[in-house]
Amino acid sequence: MVDDSELRLLGDSAEAFLAARASSGRLRAGGPALDPDIWAAMAEQGWLGMCLPEAQGGLGMDASAACVLTEAFGAALLPDPFIAMALMPSLLLAALPGAGDEIAAGIAAGERLVTVAWQEAAENLAPLPRDAVVERNGDHLVLRGRKVCVPAIASAGEWLVTAVLDGASALLRVDPALRGVEVEQVLLVDGTRMGAVSFAQVRLDETAVLARGDEVERATARMIAGGQLALAAQLYGIAKASLHISLRYMETRVQFGSAIARFQSLRHRAVDLKIGLELARAALRDARRPHGAGDQAISAAKASASEAAVATSRAGIQLHGAMGFSDEADIGLYHKAALTGAAWLGSARLHRTTSTQGRGRDRESA
Secondary structure, eight states: OHHHHHHHHHHHHHHHHHHHHHHHHHHHHTSSOOHHHHHHHHHHHHHHHTTGGGGTTTTOOOOHHHHHHHHHHHTTTOOSOOOIIIHHHHHHHHHHTHHHHHHHHHHHTTOOOOEEEOOOTTOOOSSSSOSSSEEETTTEEEEEEEEEETTTTTTSSEEEEEETTTEEEEEEEEEETTTTEEEEEEEEETOEEEEEEEEEEEEEEGGEEEEESHHHEEEEHHHHHHHHHHHHHHHHHHHHHHHHHHHHHHHOOOEEEEOOOOOOOOHHHHHHHHHHHHHHHHHHHHHHHHHHTTTHHHHHHHHHHHHHHHHHHHHHHHHHGGGSSSTHHHHHHHHHHHHHHHTTTTTHHHHHHHHHHHHTOOOOOO
């Protein structure tokens, strides 16, 4: 377990790292979601493999510690897919010791760009694969099925794919260049890309199987929960920065001879936004506790942070007036990032249902 002093040092490192790397100009220019130089610098900091055990080249931290980074990344609008291509594959492989150790070491070093294809229907967060199936055909394997909501798909050089093999869950390493792999990419509102992948009789050999059995389902569930927790922290960072930008603008914008921060209706609006932000902070704090309420607490944190980020950034655009809709205003970039993050790994509506009723093993949205 990481102590508070280590977390403070991690936060200070993130602040110094981000101070020298402004992201708004890069986002406006439509640059790549993954900057190789930034990715290499993150690897040098040890962040890409921070949740891998030392035996796999990591720092042995957990997703709660990663929240210190993702909150800072959200506040700075860093678009590089840390959660999708570093944290989540690390959590998955860390829970499967001996499986994919070479891949894990490559992730930590920044030398392998990996994303995980596990989801089979939008808003279905079940860790158990059903539709993706691997069958034996002589001396090789054949993969068929479909995965959706695959993050950072344009940046990844290899995929970790969950599927059913011999009636049990399995984790596979799949090269996206293999024959029979078809990718449908979607450009998201914040400029990043997500995709759906179809596997049409994709031929694999036995070495593609990294792990199999119930441990794959448990590792996938751990990965999903860790990703949701880190994403909640990132959304909280977006919400906090959005409110700060808006309050600062209200102090400088003058109407009728007075700063709009003095207008009673706008002050009430700001108070409401602060309350939502504090609720998100409290939910995130509860979810990060070592012996907290588990998945239900994480769902509550993801829902609260999603709602706070979207509401605060949307209100920020309104408080800026016409300026908020211009390309020059950062608040619009925060709103786009909030919309994307709120939709990924379960919407607020789905997580509200989960946090109040408990997460079923194969829960799907109605």
